[in-house]
Amino acid sequence: ETGVTQTPRHLVMGMTNKKSLKCEQHLGHNAMYWYKQSAKKPLELMFVYSLEERVENNSVPSRFSPECPNSSHLFLHLHTLQPEDSALYLCASSLFRDTLGYGYTFGSGTRLTVV
């Protein structure tokens, strides 16, 4: 375990469903991120939270809605998804967002399949 925990590990949902992905870290990090990993593509940054405030939204469709209630928890709320949204969703954290010299810690990901 890396210290960043994601649940569930696997999720299958219909296009009309509403579900949420959860990410939790107790590393004392202040920045958290959602990434999407599709087949044969580089990781795509979706959202960045720094000190519980959303500081970056990389043109992500509104059917993805992030929430960061505190510095240890990050959620990604999903609704009316499309089959092309099927991917591995990875959560990461770092000490601070603009960390000079600090790396990222990733969770194991949630494998999402939209049917």
Next chain:
Amino acid sequence: KQEVTQIPAALSVPEGENLVLNCSFTDSAIYNLQWFRQDPGKGLTSLLLIQSSQREQTSGRLNASLDKSSGRSTLYIAASQPGDSATYLCAVRFLQGGSEKLVFGKGTKLTVNP
């Protein structure tokens, strides 16, 4: 545009061989570069982090080098083992205005055959 390229996309070697994975990036204005390992369907595990002021980092059988001026990094794996089979990702933290941006390569899928 800041991009990270990894070559080759896939590599298959016999056990015991020493090997080199390559990462190139388009902009020398970087904070650091990080190598990750990803097992199938799993998250990323950090292997090595090289600061922009450093030339290399070592951890066990792994050695990562950084040449900012040429926009290249290599990950050297000594005496490869079947357990090293995974996808290796290079991520570069670029300077972007007053902030930073982490850009990933597509990875190199390594298979070490017993």
